[in-house]
Amino acid sequence: MRIENHPILEFKRTKKVKFYFDGKEVWGYEGESIAAALHALGIWEYREGLKTKRPRGLFCAIGHCSSCLMEVNGVPNTRICVTPVKEGIIVKKQLPKGDLVEKL
Amino acid sequence: MKNYDILIIGGGPAGISAALAASKFNLKVALFEEKETLGGQLVKQTHKFFGSKDESAGTRGIFIAQKLINDVNNKDNIDVYLNSMVLGYYEDGVVTALVKGKMEKFKPKKIVIATGAFEKSLPFENNDLPGVFGAGAVQTLMNVYGVLPGKEVLMVGSGNIGLIVSYQLAQAGVKVKGIVEISEKIGGYLVHASKVRRLGIPIYTKHTITKAIGENKVEGAIIENIETKEKKQISCDVICLATGLMPLSDIINQINCEMKYISELGGYVPVHDDNMKTTVENIFVAGDTAGIEEATAAMLEGELAGLYASYELTNIFDNRINEIKERLKEFRKTSSKVVSGLKKLNLYNDFTVNSQEDLGKLHRTGIPEKESIESNIPKENKRFAIIECYQKIPCNPCVSSCPTNAISMDSLNGIPKLDTNKCIGCGNCVAICPGLAIFVVDKESVLLPYEFLPLPNKGDIVEVVDREGKFLEKNIVLNVRKMKDKTNLIEVKVSKEHINNARHIRVVK
Numbered sequence: 001m002r003i004e005n006h007p008i009l010e011f012k013r014t015k016k017v018k019f020y021f022d023g024k025e026v027w028g029y030e031g032e033s034i035a036a037a038l039h040a041l042g043i044w045e046y047r048e049g050l051k052t053k054r055p056r057g058l059f060c061a062i063g064h065c066s067s068c069l070m071e072v073n074g075v076p077n078t079r080i081c082v083t084p085v086k087e088g089i090i091v092k093k094q095l096p097k098g099d100l101v102e103k104l
Numbered sequence: 105m106k107n108y109d110i111l112i113i114g115g116g117p118a119g120i121s122a123a124l125a126a127s128k129f130n131l132k133v134a135l136f137e138e139k140e141t142l143g144g145q146l147v148k149q150t151h152k153f154f155g156s157k158d159e160s161a162g163t164r165g166i167f168i169a170q171k172l173i174n175d176v177n178n179k180d181n182i183d184v185y186l187n188s189m190v191l192g193y194y195e196d197g198v199v200t201a202l203v204k205g206k207m208e209k210f211k212p213k214k215i216v217i218a219t220g221a222f223e224k225s226l227p228f229e230n231n232d233l234p235g236v237f238g239a240g241a242v243q244t245l246m247n248v249y250g251v252l253p254g255k256e257v258l259m260v261g262s263g264n265i266g267l268i269v270s271y272q273l274a275q276a277g278v279k280v281k282g283i284v285e286i287s288e289k290i291g292g293y294l295v296h297a298s299k300v301r302r303l304g305i306p307i308y309t310k311h312t313i314t315k316a317i318g319e320n321k322v323e324g325a326i327i328e329n330i331e332t333k334e335k336k337q338i339s340c341d342v343i344c345l346a347t348g349l350m351p352l353s354d355i356i357n358q359i360n361c362e363m364k365y366i367s368e369l370g371g372y373v374p375v376h377d378d379n380m381k382t383t384v385e386n387i388f389v390a391g392d393t394a395g396i397e398e399a400t401a402a403m404l405e406g407e408l409a410g411l412y413a414s415y416e417l418t419n420i421f422d423n424r425i426n427e428i429k430e431r432l433k434e435f436r437k438t439s440s441k442v443v444s445g446l447k448k449l450n451l452y453n454d455f456t457v458n459s460q461e462d463l464g465k466l467h468r469t470g471i472p473e474k475e476s477i478e479s480n481i482p483k484e485n486k487r488f489a490i491i492e493c494y495q496k497i498p499c500n501p502c503v504s505s506c507p508t509n510a511i512s513m514d515s516l517n518g519i520p521k522l523d524t525n526k527c528i529g530c531g532n533c534v535a536i537c538p539g540l541a542i543f544v545v546d547k548e549s550v551l552l553p554y555e556f557l558p559l560p561n562k563g564d565i566v567e568v569v570d571r572e573g574k575f576l577e578k579n580i581v582l583n584v585r586k587m588k589d590k591t592n593l594i595e596v597k598v599s600k601e602h603i604n605n606a607r608h609i610r611v612v613k
């Protein structure tokens with residue numbers, strides 16, 4: 001969910017773009033982080049814990065904890081909290097270590 | 105290979121301040137920032153800062169950030185490298201960085217490391233569930249991207265970050281179910297605590313979180329009284345951790361700077377002197393990397409590091425260096441934690457901190473004692489300000505905001521005192537106070553600061569609430585003063601019996 005009116009801030013939102021999450025078409029504002037766009041749509045599960053196999057989501061949102069690693073355009077271990085949304089990118093939930101094979 | 109006089113790692117408040125300081129000497133400066141934008145955590149701070157006028161007190165963090173960023177962009181001798189991650193430091197003084205995805209080499213004469221900090225987690229059952237977020241992440245989502253972090257939030261930690269983020273969540277329209285604090289006293293500034301209590305947010309002191317409930321997402325939390333072991337279940341979809349920060353030292357660890365574990369400063373910090381020099385020649389640190397403190401201290405430290413590094417290069421000693429050291433001392437006068445940490449670095453050795461009084465009920469609940477409330481009410485029947493600011497904190501913008509000099513304070517860390525004879529009830533101090541701790545009371549009305557939506561109109565009926573957010577009565581809005589900095593002033597009619605307790609309003613649709 002997005003904040004429409006805020007007592008202090010004004011959000012400069014750019015153009016809406018389409019991208020893909022696990023095969024589904026989703027959207028975000030160009031340039032915002034992939035994590036922000038997914039979070040706004042209620043998608044909070046980004047990968048599976050390495051040992052625990054439990055769902056993991058956002059934690060730090062500043063690119064330092066590795067909790068949000070996903071596969072973006074075939075590149076695994078992408079920190080989606082610091083990676084901007086672009087038209088048509090393909091984002092996939094990542095299994096433990098990620099897999100490069102698909103890219104090759 | 106590119107040559108620079110000073111290379112700064114980190115484009116937050118400390119790094120920017122260092123760059124601006126160095127640019128005064130016409131040195132060639134490079135400023136590296138890993139992300140797409142400058143400003144670091146400052147761009148998420150929608151609240152007004154404490155401090156004195158010299159440090160932009162009473163100004164919102166976002167506006168301070170905007171000014172710093174504009175200043176940097178207007179300097180020809182600062183090269184800003186955005187989306188650029190510094191990767192390595194080599195013994196010959198070469199720095200490597202990934203600049204927009206390409207590896208590049210740099211050879212600076214001096215380096216200032218201002219990489220900031222990282223959020224600490226907390227051990228409890230299911231703390232890995234999606235929905236357990238660091239306070240910085242919550243701020244990023246809502247204040248940078250305008251995305252609601254969730255619907256109902258449990259905050260863990262009542263330091264300044266926990267209190268401020270709770271207030272910001274409420275401003276964004278999120279319900280804050282409570283703030284959990286393990287110690288018996290509230291950790292942050294008590295004016296911030298009073299601000300959230302007015303909204304009806306409870307603060308559970310002597311409590312800790314023991315479990316997050318939920319399968320794939322947070323659905324609630326169990327909190328426990330650490331003395332009685334009594335448990336309480338709270339439903340929420342977000343658990344926000346504001347349990348402290350840790351200096352980020354990835355780059356410093358590559359340089360053989362001596363490091364020391366100082367819990368008061370957040371963890372491992374580089375040993376440094378009072379000019380921000382580390383134990384390695386030409387390497388400086390500033391901001392949270394040098395030890396966790398407030399943003400104001402980070403800006404001062406950054407400026408200091410920038411000036412001192414420039415001095416070593418140019419031999420021009422700027423007197424501002426001594427001035428900053430004094431400002432920092434004044435600022436740290438009431439921070440016993442930071443000062444005891446600095447002492448472990450052999451700094452501030454003969455410095456004594458003003459002891460913080462135990463403010464009883466206020467320290468435990470965010471609500472002042474009855475006696476302190478009553479001591480504010482003057483005998484004579486007139487319009488006057490009520491200042492509910494009882495703790496020694498480095499803040500004084502109320503003093504200079506007053507046109508009749510009715511407010512006095514013995515030092516930056518003093519407690520404001522009002523001369524009711526001089527006060528004309530103009531409300532200037534209400535508008536500027538970053539703690540939202542001042543109100544103007546008249547015979548049948550209260551003027552209060554209001555930073556929420558929707559803004560009521562003159563003539564509307566609103567709910568008048570007390571210091572705990574409890575409903576007192578419905579009454580009419582007499583006046584609305586829209587302010588440029590968005591701390592609007594609302595004057596609401598209040599019946600005599602409630603005049604000393606009416607401290608906030610709720611607009612009912």
Ligand code: SF4
Nearest residue numbers: 506527528530531533
């Ligand atoms: S209300 Fe006006 S006159 Fe009274 S203390 Fe505040 S600024 Fe001064």
Ligand code: SF4
Nearest residue numbers: 493499501502537539
């Ligand atoms: S009353 Fe004065 S000292 Fe206290 S928070 Fe407000 S401006 Fe600062």
Ligand code: FES
Nearest residue numbers: 061064065066081
């Ligand atoms: S949420 Fe921590 S790296 Fe993305």
